[in-house]
Amino acid sequence: MGTVPDMAIARFKDLCIDAVRPDVLGQFWATTLGLDFALQEGGDGVLTGPTDQHKIWVNAVPEPRTVKQRVHLDVHVEAVADLEALGARVQGRSSTHPWDVMRDPEGGEFCAFVRSERHDYRLYEVVVDSADGEAMAHWWAEVFGASLCDDEHKRWWSINEVPGMPFEWMVFVPVPEPKRVKNRIHWDVEADDLHPLLDAGATLLRPKGDGGIQWHILADPEGNEFCVFTP
Numbered sequence: 001m002g003t004v005p006d007m008a009i010a011r012f013k014d015l016c017i018d019a020v021r022p023d024v025l026g027q028f029w030a031t032t033l034g035l036d037f038a039l040q041e042g043g044d045g046v047l048t049g050p051t052d053q054h055k056i057w058v059n060a061v062p063e064p065r066t067v068k069q070r071v072h073l074d075v076h077v078e079a080v081a082d083l084e085a086l087g088a089r090v091q092g093r094s095s096t097h098p099w100d101v102m103r104d105p106e107g108g109e110f111c112a113f114v115r116s117e118r119h120d121y122r123l124y125e126v127v128v129d130s131a132d133g134e135a136m137a138h139w140w141a142e143v144f145g146a147s148l149c150d151d152e153h154k155r156w157w158s159i160n161e162v163p164g165m166p167f168e169w170m171v172f173v174p175v176p177e178p179k180r181v182k183n184r185i186h187w188d189v190e191a192d193d194l195h196p197l198l199d200a201g202a203t204l205l206r207p208k209g210d211g212g213i214q215w216h217i218l219a220d221p222e223g224n225e226f227c228v229f230t231p
Contacts, residue, residue: 008145009196010189012165013229014055015126018184019045020106026058028086028105032075034121049121053164061184065107068177070129071185071224074099074111076119083112108184125158125169126187129179131222133157133172139221140170143189143200179223188215188227197228 019025026045030037035047035054045058077083080090080100087105094100099111113124130136134150137157141148146159156173191197194216198204205225206217216228 008143008163009200010143010191010228012053012144012162013188013190014053014057015185015187016057016059016227017108018061018182019058020061020064022058022060024087025104025106028088029056029058031086032077032083032088033123034119049166051164051166054121054166065184067180068129069109069184070179071183072109072111072127073185074113074124074127074171076115076122076124077112078115078118080112080114121166123167125167125171126185127171127173128224129175129177130172131174131178133174136220136222137170137172139201140172143197146170183225186225186227188229190229192231194218194228194230 017025017029022043022045023039026037026039026047029035030047033047035049035056037045037047039045043060047056047058048054080102083102084090088102091101091103091109099113102110102112104110111127128136134154134157137148137150137159140146141159144159144162147161148157148159150157156171158169158171160169162170194204197218201221202218204216205219206213208214208216208230214229216230217225218228219225
């Protein structure tokens with residue numbers, strides 16, 4: 001089942017990943033996803049691809065991963081052994097689902113979908129743990145003006161056809177545990193005006209200009225951080 005909201009109030013911009021070692025984690029994700037990697041002056045890294053929306057910032061943070069990531073990536077892969085050779089390890093395999101749960105070199109969870117066909121760009125989807133997956137999928141579908149879908153058993157909800165978003169799906173999965181720490185993966189958006197996001201239920205965590213930052217930091221109704229770039 002799918003629905004399409006009337007109009008977007010923000011546009012997908014790019015992704016960001018926190019890392020203790022951006023040089024190591026950035027190179028891992030660049031090779032895993034089929035992107036180019038460069039380490040920037042100051043220690044952060046950036047992955048680049050064929051469009052600006054393929055960009056993934058790898059930001060240096062002092063704190064290591066301590067709890068299960070509430071946002072993770074799903075990737076296409078020809079063989080799990082290829083990921084292990086890059087420094088990932090298998091956390092669990094399932095006989096009922098078509099993916100393996102993996103950990104990246106800093107322990108962050110991600111899922112590998114083994115495919116018979118080769119993908120040059122291998123980010124499949126971004127998955128978000130949610131207290132109410134249906135409500136969160138509806139919220140982000142309205143923000144992006146995207147198509148909204150659910151699986152037939154209503155175990156999770158997804159949005160796709162997000163203009164400019166270079167991967168196929170953003171998936172919202174209901175989980176019992178609450179959000180406890182800042183997400184180590186988040187996405188950035190562009191918006192003409194901040195107020196429609198606030199009116200829709202987002203919370204302003206830090207305004208543009210605070211500490212010299214050139215963007216606003218917001219949280220969605222379940223506290224997932226995202227950055228908003230305005231004119």
